[in-house]
Amino acid sequence: MILYFSGTGNSKYVAEYLQDKLQDDIVDMGDCIKQNVLIRSQNKRPLIIVCPVYVSAPPTIVMDFLKKSKFEGSKQAYFIMTCAGGMGASPYYCREICKEKGFEYMGCEQIEMPQNYLVFFKTKEKDECxxxxxxxxxxxxxxxxxxxxxxPIALEPPGKGDILSTQMVLKPYYKYFIKxxxxxxxxxxxxxxxxxxxxPLNNIQIQDxxxxxxxxxxxxxACxxxxxxxxxEYGKQSVGKPRYMAPKYKKS
Ligand SMILES: Cc1cc2nc3c(=O)[nH]c(=O)nc-3n(C[C@H](O)[C@H](O)[C@H](O)COP(=O)(O)O)c2cc1C
Ligand code: SF4
Ligand code: SF4
Structure with missing residues:
Protein backbone atom coordinates (compact mmCIF):
# COMPACT_ATOMS: atom_id res chain seq x y z
CA MET A 1 0.00 0.00 0.00
CA ILE A 2 1.26 3.47 -0.90
CA LEU A 3 0.33 5.99 1.75
CA TYR A 4 1.12 9.63 1.08
CA PHE A 5 0.81 13.06 2.62
CA SER A 6 1.26 16.14 0.47
CA GLY A 7 0.62 19.85 0.88
CA THR A 8 1.61 21.18 -2.53
CA GLY A 9 1.65 18.00 -4.60
CA ASN A 10 5.33 16.94 -4.72
CA SER A 11 4.80 13.86 -2.57
CA LYS A 12 1.52 13.14 -4.36
CA TYR A 13 3.39 13.23 -7.66
CA VAL A 14 6.00 10.73 -6.39
CA ALA A 15 3.32 8.51 -4.81
CA GLU A 16 1.34 8.43 -8.08
CA TYR A 17 4.50 7.66 -10.03
CA LEU A 18 5.17 4.70 -7.71
CA GLN A 19 1.55 3.59 -7.93
CA ASP A 20 1.79 3.58 -11.71
CA LYS A 21 4.93 1.41 -11.60
CA LEU A 22 3.97 -0.86 -8.69
CA GLN A 23 0.21 -1.14 -9.33
CA ASP A 24 -0.52 -1.09 -5.61
CA ASP A 25 -3.29 0.60 -3.61
CA ILE A 26 -2.78 4.29 -2.94
CA VAL A 27 -4.22 6.27 -0.03
CA ASP A 28 -4.06 10.01 0.69
CA MET A 29 -3.34 10.49 4.41
CA GLY A 30 -4.51 14.09 4.08
CA ASP A 31 -8.00 12.89 3.07
CA CYS A 32 -8.07 10.49 6.04
CA ILE A 33 -6.94 13.22 8.45
CA LYS A 34 -9.51 15.63 7.02
CA GLN A 35 -12.28 13.07 7.50
CA ASN A 36 -10.91 12.00 10.89
CA VAL A 37 -10.49 8.35 9.88
CA LEU A 38 -7.55 6.02 10.49
CA ILE A 39 -6.29 3.17 8.32
CA ARG A 40 -7.10 -0.46 9.09
CA SER A 41 -5.35 -2.34 6.32
CA GLN A 42 -4.93 -6.06 5.54
CA ASN A 43 -2.84 -5.35 2.41
CA LYS A 44 0.10 -7.80 2.52
CA ARG A 45 2.43 -5.84 0.25
CA PRO A 46 5.06 -3.56 1.85
CA LEU A 47 3.90 -0.23 3.16
CA ILE A 48 5.36 2.66 1.16
CA ILE A 49 5.14 6.00 2.90
CA VAL A 50 5.68 9.11 0.80
CA CYS A 51 5.73 12.50 2.49
CA PRO A 52 7.58 15.81 2.61
CA VAL A 53 10.48 16.64 4.93
CA TYR A 54 9.50 19.21 7.55
CA VAL A 55 12.43 20.59 9.51
CA SER A 56 14.75 17.66 8.73
CA ALA A 57 12.14 15.10 9.83
CA PRO A 58 8.88 13.58 8.64
CA PRO A 59 5.85 15.81 9.49
CA THR A 60 4.61 15.07 13.02
CA ILE A 61 1.10 14.76 11.60
CA VAL A 62 2.31 11.83 9.47
CA MET A 63 4.06 10.15 12.39
CA ASP A 64 0.97 10.53 14.60
CA PHE A 65 -1.24 9.10 11.87
CA LEU A 66 1.05 6.09 11.37
CA LYS A 67 1.20 5.46 15.12
CA LYS A 68 -2.59 5.35 15.41
CA SER A 69 -3.32 3.34 12.23
CA LYS A 70 -3.27 -0.47 11.95
CA PHE A 71 -1.45 -2.30 9.19
CA GLU A 72 -2.19 -5.95 9.78
CA GLY A 73 -0.91 -7.32 6.45
CA SER A 74 2.30 -5.38 5.68
CA LYS A 75 5.50 -6.63 7.28
CA GLN A 76 7.92 -4.18 5.69
CA ALA A 77 8.00 -0.39 5.32
CA TYR A 78 9.76 1.89 2.84
CA PHE A 79 9.97 5.67 3.31
CA ILE A 80 10.29 8.13 0.45
CA MET A 81 10.82 11.71 1.55
CA THR A 82 10.42 14.62 -0.84
CA CYS A 83 12.49 17.65 0.10
CA ALA A 84 14.02 20.81 -1.29
CA GLY A 85 17.60 20.09 -0.26
CA GLY A 86 18.06 17.29 2.22
CA MET A 87 16.08 14.94 4.44
CA GLY A 88 18.40 15.47 7.44
CA ALA A 89 17.49 13.19 10.34
CA SER A 90 14.36 11.72 8.69
CA PRO A 91 15.73 8.14 8.45
CA TYR A 92 16.21 8.12 12.23
CA TYR A 93 12.50 8.88 12.81
CA CYS A 94 11.42 6.40 10.14
CA ARG A 95 13.45 3.62 11.71
CA GLU A 96 12.01 4.47 15.14
CA ILE A 97 8.42 4.22 13.88
CA CYS A 98 9.24 0.86 12.29
CA LYS A 99 10.44 -0.42 15.67
CA GLU A 100 7.25 0.82 17.31
CA LYS A 101 4.95 -0.68 14.67
CA GLY A 102 6.89 -3.92 14.19
CA PHE A 103 7.83 -3.33 10.54
CA GLU A 104 11.06 -4.43 8.93
CA TYR A 105 12.74 -1.11 7.99
CA MET A 106 13.45 -1.20 4.24
CA GLY A 107 15.13 2.20 4.10
CA CYS A 108 14.47 5.87 3.65
CA GLU A 109 15.34 7.70 0.43
CA GLN A 110 15.06 11.38 -0.43
CA ILE A 111 13.83 12.85 -3.68
CA GLU A 112 14.68 16.48 -4.33
CA MET A 113 11.66 18.38 -5.56
CA PRO A 114 10.84 22.11 -5.76
CA GLN A 115 10.77 24.18 -2.56
CA ASN A 116 7.24 24.91 -1.30
CA TYR A 117 8.07 26.63 2.01
CA LEU A 118 7.69 30.15 0.69
CA VAL A 119 7.20 31.71 4.10
CA PHE A 120 10.83 31.06 5.03
CA PHE A 121 12.60 30.27 1.75
CA LYS A 122 12.67 31.47 -1.83
CA THR A 123 10.48 29.52 -4.22
CA LYS A 124 11.50 29.08 -7.85
CA GLU A 125 9.85 30.06 -11.12
CA LYS A 126 7.75 27.50 -13.02
CA ASP A 127 10.36 26.46 -15.60
CA GLU A 128 13.01 25.83 -12.93
CA CYS A 129 10.52 23.73 -10.96
CA PRO A 152 16.06 -2.37 0.58
CA ILE A 153 16.64 1.23 -0.47
CA ALA A 154 18.98 3.63 1.40
CA LEU A 155 19.63 2.10 4.84
CA GLU A 156 22.41 4.38 6.14
CA PRO A 157 21.48 6.17 9.37
CA PRO A 158 21.88 9.95 9.51
CA GLY A 159 24.87 11.39 11.39
CA LYS A 160 24.57 11.74 15.17
CA GLY A 161 24.96 15.53 14.79
CA ASP A 162 21.96 15.67 12.43
CA ILE A 163 19.83 13.65 14.84
CA LEU A 164 20.82 15.74 17.87
CA SER A 165 20.28 19.10 16.18
CA THR A 166 16.89 18.00 14.82
CA GLN A 167 15.82 16.68 18.21
CA MET A 168 16.74 20.03 19.75
CA VAL A 169 14.98 22.15 17.14
CA LEU A 170 11.85 20.15 16.29
CA LYS A 171 9.62 20.74 19.32
CA PRO A 172 10.36 24.47 19.71
CA TYR A 173 9.95 24.93 15.94
CA TYR A 174 6.48 23.39 15.96
CA LYS A 175 5.57 25.33 19.09
CA TYR A 176 6.77 28.81 18.06
CA PHE A 177 6.87 28.87 14.25
CA ILE A 178 4.23 26.50 12.93
CA LYS A 179 1.23 28.76 13.29
CA PRO A 200 -5.76 18.70 5.24
CA LEU A 201 -6.50 19.86 8.76
CA ASN A 202 -9.84 21.61 8.18
CA ASN A 203 -8.12 24.71 9.52
CA ILE A 204 -9.72 27.19 7.12
CA GLN A 205 -13.29 28.43 6.94
CA ILE A 206 -15.11 31.10 4.98
CA GLN A 207 -17.25 33.05 7.40
CA ASP A 208 -19.38 36.02 6.39
CA ALA A 222 -1.31 24.15 0.47
CA CYS A 223 -3.59 27.16 1.10
CA GLU A 233 0.08 36.24 2.16
CA TYR A 234 1.99 35.15 5.25
CA GLY A 235 2.87 38.45 6.85
CA LYS A 236 5.45 40.12 4.62
CA GLN A 237 7.48 36.94 4.29
CA SER A 238 5.65 35.62 1.23
CA VAL A 239 5.28 38.89 -0.68
CA GLY A 240 6.60 38.74 -4.23
CA LYS A 241 7.52 35.05 -4.09
CA PRO A 242 6.28 32.68 -6.80
CA ARG A 243 3.53 30.30 -5.69
CA TYR A 244 4.18 26.61 -6.25
CA MET A 245 1.88 23.65 -6.83
CA ALA A 246 3.32 20.49 -8.38
CA PRO A 247 1.94 19.44 -11.77
CA LYS A 248 -0.35 16.42 -11.90
CA TYR A 249 1.46 13.15 -12.60
CA LYS A 250 0.55 11.81 -16.03
CA LYS A 251 0.43 8.01 -16.28
CA SER A 252 2.94 6.45 -18.66
C1 LIG B 1 7.12 23.18 7.22
C2 LIG B 1 8.11 22.83 6.14
C3 LIG B 1 9.40 22.46 6.49
C4 LIG B 1 10.31 22.08 5.50
N1 LIG B 1 11.55 21.65 5.88
C5 LIG B 1 12.41 21.20 4.95
C6 LIG B 1 13.68 20.67 5.33
O1 LIG B 1 14.01 20.57 6.51
N2 LIG B 1 14.50 20.25 4.34
C7 LIG B 1 14.17 20.32 3.02
O2 LIG B 1 14.98 19.94 2.18
N3 LIG B 1 12.96 20.80 2.62
C8 LIG B 1 12.07 21.24 3.56
N4 LIG B 1 10.84 21.71 3.17
C9 LIG B 1 10.47 21.68 1.73
C10 LIG B 1 9.55 20.48 1.41
O3 LIG B 1 9.98 19.33 2.09
C11 LIG B 1 9.48 20.14 -0.07
O4 LIG B 1 9.22 21.24 -0.86
C12 LIG B 1 8.46 19.03 -0.28
O5 LIG B 1 8.73 18.38 -1.50
C13 LIG B 1 7.02 19.50 -0.28
O6 LIG B 1 6.19 18.37 -0.47
P1 LIG B 1 4.64 18.43 -0.81
O7 LIG B 1 4.50 19.23 -2.09
O8 LIG B 1 4.26 17.00 -1.01
O9 LIG B 1 3.94 19.07 0.33
C14 LIG B 1 9.93 22.12 4.13
C15 LIG B 1 8.64 22.52 3.79
C16 LIG B 1 7.73 22.88 4.77
C17 LIG B 1 6.35 23.28 4.36
S1 SF4 C 1 -9.57 33.12 -3.81
FE1 SF4 C 1 -7.87 32.27 -2.66
S2 SF4 C 1 -8.16 32.96 -0.57
FE2 SF4 C 1 -10.09 33.26 -1.66
S3 SF4 C 1 -11.27 31.37 -1.25
FE3 SF4 C 1 -10.20 31.06 -3.21
S4 SF4 C 1 -8.28 30.05 -2.62
FE4 SF4 C 1 -9.13 30.93 -0.74
S1 SF4 D 1 -3.90 26.35 7.14
FE1 SF4 D 1 -2.80 26.28 5.20
S2 SF4 D 1 -0.68 25.81 5.76
FE2 SF4 D 1 -1.96 25.37 7.55
S3 SF4 D 1 -2.41 23.17 7.39
FE3 SF4 D 1 -4.10 24.27 6.37
S4 SF4 D 1 -3.54 24.40 4.22
FE4 SF4 D 1 -1.72 23.84 5.38
Whole structure:
Protein backbone atom coordinates (compact mmCIF):
# COMPACT_ATOMS: atom_id res chain seq x y z
CA MET A 1 0.00 0.00 0.00
CA ILE A 2 1.26 3.47 -0.90
CA LEU A 3 0.33 5.99 1.75
CA TYR A 4 1.12 9.63 1.08
CA PHE A 5 0.81 13.06 2.62
CA SER A 6 1.26 16.14 0.47
CA GLY A 7 0.62 19.85 0.88
CA THR A 8 1.61 21.18 -2.53
CA GLY A 9 1.65 18.00 -4.60
CA ASN A 10 5.33 16.94 -4.72
CA SER A 11 4.80 13.86 -2.57
CA LYS A 12 1.52 13.14 -4.36
CA TYR A 13 3.39 13.23 -7.66
CA VAL A 14 6.00 10.73 -6.39
CA ALA A 15 3.32 8.51 -4.81
CA GLU A 16 1.34 8.43 -8.08
CA TYR A 17 4.50 7.66 -10.03
CA LEU A 18 5.17 4.70 -7.71
CA GLN A 19 1.55 3.59 -7.93
CA ASP A 20 1.79 3.58 -11.71
CA LYS A 21 4.93 1.41 -11.60
CA LEU A 22 3.97 -0.86 -8.69
CA GLN A 23 0.21 -1.14 -9.33
CA ASP A 24 -0.52 -1.09 -5.61
CA ASP A 25 -3.29 0.60 -3.61
CA ILE A 26 -2.78 4.29 -2.94
CA VAL A 27 -4.22 6.27 -0.03
CA ASP A 28 -4.06 10.01 0.69
CA MET A 29 -3.34 10.49 4.41
CA GLY A 30 -4.51 14.09 4.08
CA ASP A 31 -8.00 12.89 3.07
CA CYS A 32 -8.07 10.49 6.04
CA ILE A 33 -6.94 13.22 8.45
CA LYS A 34 -9.51 15.63 7.02
CA GLN A 35 -12.28 13.07 7.50
CA ASN A 36 -10.91 12.00 10.89
CA VAL A 37 -10.49 8.35 9.88
CA LEU A 38 -7.55 6.02 10.49
CA ILE A 39 -6.29 3.17 8.32
CA ARG A 40 -7.10 -0.46 9.09
CA SER A 41 -5.35 -2.34 6.32
CA GLN A 42 -4.93 -6.06 5.54
CA ASN A 43 -2.84 -5.35 2.41
CA LYS A 44 0.10 -7.80 2.52
CA ARG A 45 2.43 -5.84 0.25
CA PRO A 46 5.06 -3.56 1.85
CA LEU A 47 3.90 -0.23 3.16
CA ILE A 48 5.36 2.66 1.16
CA ILE A 49 5.14 6.00 2.90
CA VAL A 50 5.68 9.11 0.80
CA CYS A 51 5.73 12.50 2.49
CA PRO A 52 7.58 15.81 2.61
CA VAL A 53 10.48 16.64 4.93
CA TYR A 54 9.50 19.21 7.55
CA VAL A 55 12.43 20.59 9.51
CA SER A 56 14.75 17.66 8.73
CA ALA A 57 12.14 15.10 9.83
CA PRO A 58 8.88 13.58 8.64
CA PRO A 59 5.85 15.81 9.49
CA THR A 60 4.61 15.07 13.02
CA ILE A 61 1.10 14.76 11.60
CA VAL A 62 2.31 11.83 9.47
CA MET A 63 4.06 10.15 12.39
CA ASP A 64 0.97 10.53 14.60
CA PHE A 65 -1.24 9.10 11.87
CA LEU A 66 1.05 6.09 11.37
CA LYS A 67 1.20 5.46 15.12
CA LYS A 68 -2.59 5.35 15.41
CA SER A 69 -3.32 3.34 12.23
CA LYS A 70 -3.27 -0.47 11.95
CA PHE A 71 -1.45 -2.30 9.19
CA GLU A 72 -2.19 -5.95 9.78
CA GLY A 73 -0.91 -7.32 6.45
CA SER A 74 2.30 -5.38 5.68
CA LYS A 75 5.50 -6.63 7.28
CA GLN A 76 7.92 -4.18 5.69
CA ALA A 77 8.00 -0.39 5.32
CA TYR A 78 9.76 1.89 2.84
CA PHE A 79 9.97 5.67 3.31
CA ILE A 80 10.29 8.13 0.45
CA MET A 81 10.82 11.71 1.55
CA THR A 82 10.42 14.62 -0.84
CA CYS A 83 12.49 17.65 0.10
CA ALA A 84 14.02 20.81 -1.29
CA GLY A 85 17.60 20.09 -0.26
CA GLY A 86 18.06 17.29 2.22
CA MET A 87 16.08 14.94 4.44
CA GLY A 88 18.40 15.47 7.44
CA ALA A 89 17.49 13.19 10.34
CA SER A 90 14.36 11.72 8.69
CA PRO A 91 15.73 8.14 8.45
CA TYR A 92 16.21 8.12 12.23
CA TYR A 93 12.50 8.88 12.81
CA CYS A 94 11.42 6.40 10.14
CA ARG A 95 13.45 3.62 11.71
CA GLU A 96 12.01 4.47 15.14
CA ILE A 97 8.42 4.22 13.88
CA CYS A 98 9.24 0.86 12.29
CA LYS A 99 10.44 -0.42 15.67
CA GLU A 100 7.25 0.82 17.31
CA LYS A 101 4.95 -0.68 14.67
CA GLY A 102 6.89 -3.92 14.19
CA PHE A 103 7.83 -3.33 10.54
CA GLU A 104 11.06 -4.43 8.93
CA TYR A 105 12.74 -1.11 7.99
CA MET A 106 13.45 -1.20 4.24
CA GLY A 107 15.13 2.20 4.10
CA CYS A 108 14.47 5.87 3.65
CA GLU A 109 15.34 7.70 0.43
CA GLN A 110 15.06 11.38 -0.43
CA ILE A 111 13.83 12.85 -3.68
CA GLU A 112 14.68 16.48 -4.33
CA MET A 113 11.66 18.38 -5.56
CA PRO A 114 10.84 22.11 -5.76
CA GLN A 115 10.77 24.18 -2.56
CA ASN A 116 7.24 24.91 -1.30
CA TYR A 117 8.07 26.63 2.01
CA LEU A 118 7.69 30.15 0.69
CA VAL A 119 7.20 31.71 4.10
CA PHE A 120 10.83 31.06 5.03
CA PHE A 121 12.60 30.27 1.75
CA LYS A 122 12.67 31.47 -1.83
CA THR A 123 10.48 29.52 -4.22
CA LYS A 124 11.50 29.08 -7.85
CA GLU A 125 9.85 30.06 -11.12
CA LYS A 126 7.75 27.50 -13.02
CA ASP A 127 10.36 26.46 -15.60
CA GLU A 128 13.01 25.83 -12.93
CA CYS A 129 10.52 23.73 -10.96
CA UNK A 130 9.67 21.68 -14.04
CA UNK A 131 13.39 20.99 -14.55
CA UNK A 132 13.83 19.84 -10.93
CA UNK A 133 10.93 17.38 -11.32
CA UNK A 134 12.27 16.08 -14.62
CA UNK A 135 15.66 15.48 -12.98
CA UNK A 136 14.01 13.61 -10.12
CA UNK A 137 12.37 10.98 -12.37
CA UNK A 138 15.40 8.63 -12.65
CA UNK A 139 15.57 8.40 -8.84
CA UNK A 140 11.84 7.58 -8.68
CA UNK A 141 12.48 4.88 -11.28
CA UNK A 142 15.37 3.41 -9.24
CA UNK A 143 13.23 3.32 -6.12
CA UNK A 144 10.29 1.69 -7.91
CA UNK A 145 12.64 -0.91 -9.34
CA UNK A 146 14.15 -1.72 -5.92
CA UNK A 147 10.71 -2.03 -4.32
CA UNK A 148 9.49 -4.28 -7.14
CA UNK A 149 12.46 -6.56 -6.48
CA UNK A 150 11.79 -6.38 -2.71
CA UNK A 151 15.26 -4.92 -2.12
CA PRO A 152 16.06 -2.37 0.58
CA ILE A 153 16.64 1.23 -0.47
CA ALA A 154 18.98 3.63 1.40
CA LEU A 155 19.63 2.10 4.84
CA GLU A 156 22.41 4.38 6.14
CA PRO A 157 21.48 6.17 9.37
CA PRO A 158 21.88 9.95 9.51
CA GLY A 159 24.87 11.39 11.39
CA LYS A 160 24.57 11.74 15.17
CA GLY A 161 24.96 15.53 14.79
CA ASP A 162 21.96 15.67 12.43
CA ILE A 163 19.83 13.65 14.84
CA LEU A 164 20.82 15.74 17.87
CA SER A 165 20.28 19.10 16.18
CA THR A 166 16.89 18.00 14.82
CA GLN A 167 15.82 16.68 18.21
CA MET A 168 16.74 20.03 19.75
CA VAL A 169 14.98 22.15 17.14
CA LEU A 170 11.85 20.15 16.29
CA LYS A 171 9.62 20.74 19.32
CA PRO A 172 10.36 24.47 19.71
CA TYR A 173 9.95 24.93 15.94
CA TYR A 174 6.48 23.39 15.96
CA LYS A 175 5.57 25.33 19.09
CA TYR A 176 6.77 28.81 18.06
CA PHE A 177 6.87 28.87 14.25
CA ILE A 178 4.23 26.50 12.93
CA LYS A 179 1.23 28.76 13.29
CA UNK A 180 -1.46 30.17 11.02
CA UNK A 181 -1.71 33.57 12.66
CA UNK A 182 0.31 35.37 9.99
CA UNK A 183 -1.92 34.22 7.13
CA UNK A 184 -3.99 37.05 5.70
CA UNK A 185 -6.21 37.44 2.68
CA UNK A 186 -6.54 40.40 0.33
CA UNK A 187 -9.51 41.84 -1.56
CA UNK A 188 -8.40 39.76 -4.57
CA UNK A 189 -10.14 36.76 -2.93
CA UNK A 190 -13.10 35.48 -4.95
CA UNK A 191 -14.29 33.09 -2.22
CA UNK A 192 -13.77 30.07 -4.46
CA UNK A 193 -13.12 27.81 -1.44
CA UNK A 194 -10.01 26.16 -2.93
CA UNK A 195 -7.91 26.95 0.16
CA UNK A 196 -10.63 25.48 2.41
CA UNK A 197 -10.69 22.28 0.35
CA UNK A 198 -6.90 22.06 0.15
CA UNK A 199 -6.28 22.25 3.91
CA PRO A 200 -5.76 18.70 5.24
CA LEU A 201 -6.50 19.86 8.76
CA ASN A 202 -9.84 21.61 8.18
CA ASN A 203 -8.12 24.71 9.52
CA ILE A 204 -9.72 27.19 7.12
CA GLN A 205 -13.29 28.43 6.94
CA ILE A 206 -15.11 31.10 4.98
CA GLN A 207 -17.25 33.05 7.40
CA ASP A 208 -19.38 36.02 6.39
CA UNK A 209 -17.54 36.10 3.07
CA UNK A 210 -14.09 36.18 4.69
CA UNK A 211 -11.40 33.47 4.76
CA UNK A 212 -10.34 32.65 8.32
CA UNK A 213 -7.68 30.38 9.78
CA UNK A 214 -8.05 28.47 13.04
CA UNK A 215 -5.12 27.44 15.25
CA UNK A 216 -4.19 23.89 14.25
CA UNK A 217 -2.08 24.56 11.16
CA UNK A 218 0.83 22.29 10.22
CA UNK A 219 2.41 24.68 7.68
CA UNK A 220 1.82 22.35 4.74
CA UNK A 221 1.62 25.46 2.54
CA ALA A 222 -1.31 24.15 0.47
CA CYS A 223 -3.59 27.16 1.10
CA UNK A 224 -1.15 29.93 0.22
CA UNK A 225 0.19 28.13 -2.84
CA UNK A 226 -3.09 26.92 -4.32
CA UNK A 227 -4.98 30.22 -4.30
CA UNK A 228 -5.78 31.04 -7.95
CA UNK A 229 -5.78 34.77 -7.18
CA UNK A 230 -2.62 34.84 -5.04
CA UNK A 231 -4.82 36.50 -2.46
CA UNK A 232 -3.07 34.88 0.52
CA GLU A 233 0.08 36.24 2.16
CA TYR A 234 1.99 35.15 5.25
CA GLY A 235 2.87 38.45 6.85
CA LYS A 236 5.45 40.12 4.62
CA GLN A 237 7.48 36.94 4.29
CA SER A 238 5.65 35.62 1.23
CA VAL A 239 5.28 38.89 -0.68
CA GLY A 240 6.60 38.74 -4.23
CA LYS A 241 7.52 35.05 -4.09
CA PRO A 242 6.28 32.68 -6.80
CA ARG A 243 3.53 30.30 -5.69
CA TYR A 244 4.18 26.61 -6.25
CA MET A 245 1.88 23.65 -6.83
CA ALA A 246 3.32 20.49 -8.38
CA PRO A 247 1.94 19.44 -11.77
CA LYS A 248 -0.35 16.42 -11.90
CA TYR A 249 1.46 13.15 -12.60
CA LYS A 250 0.55 11.81 -16.03
CA LYS A 251 0.43 8.01 -16.28
CA SER A 252 2.94 6.45 -18.66
C1 LIG B 1 7.12 23.18 7.22
C2 LIG B 1 8.11 22.83 6.14
C3 LIG B 1 9.40 22.46 6.49
C4 LIG B 1 10.31 22.08 5.50
N1 LIG B 1 11.55 21.65 5.88
C5 LIG B 1 12.41 21.20 4.95
C6 LIG B 1 13.68 20.67 5.33
O1 LIG B 1 14.01 20.57 6.51
N2 LIG B 1 14.50 20.25 4.34
C7 LIG B 1 14.17 20.32 3.02
O2 LIG B 1 14.98 19.94 2.18
N3 LIG B 1 12.96 20.80 2.62
C8 LIG B 1 12.07 21.24 3.56
N4 LIG B 1 10.84 21.71 3.17
C9 LIG B 1 10.47 21.68 1.73
C10 LIG B 1 9.55 20.48 1.41
O3 LIG B 1 9.98 19.33 2.09
C11 LIG B 1 9.48 20.14 -0.07
O4 LIG B 1 9.22 21.24 -0.86
C12 LIG B 1 8.46 19.03 -0.28
O5 LIG B 1 8.73 18.38 -1.50
C13 LIG B 1 7.02 19.50 -0.28
O6 LIG B 1 6.19 18.37 -0.47
P1 LIG B 1 4.64 18.43 -0.81
O7 LIG B 1 4.50 19.23 -2.09
O8 LIG B 1 4.26 17.00 -1.01
O9 LIG B 1 3.94 19.07 0.33
C14 LIG B 1 9.93 22.12 4.13
C15 LIG B 1 8.64 22.52 3.79
C16 LIG B 1 7.73 22.88 4.77
C17 LIG B 1 6.35 23.28 4.36
S1 SF4 C 1 -8.28 30.05 -2.62
FE1 SF4 C 1 -7.87 32.27 -2.66
S2 SF4 C 1 -9.57 33.12 -3.81
FE2 SF4 C 1 -10.20 31.06 -3.21
S3 SF4 C 1 -11.27 31.37 -1.25
FE3 SF4 C 1 -9.13 30.93 -0.74
S4 SF4 C 1 -8.16 32.96 -0.57
FE4 SF4 C 1 -10.09 33.26 -1.66
S1 SF4 D 1 -3.90 26.35 7.14
FE1 SF4 D 1 -2.80 26.28 5.20
S2 SF4 D 1 -0.68 25.81 5.76
FE2 SF4 D 1 -1.96 25.37 7.55
S3 SF4 D 1 -2.41 23.17 7.39
FE3 SF4 D 1 -4.10 24.27 6.37
S4 SF4 D 1 -3.54 24.40 4.22
FE4 SF4 D 1 -1.72 23.84 5.38
Missing amino acids: EKIIEEAIPKMEQIADAILREL ADKFMVSDACIQCGKCVKAC GKVEWADHCTHCM INCCPKQAI
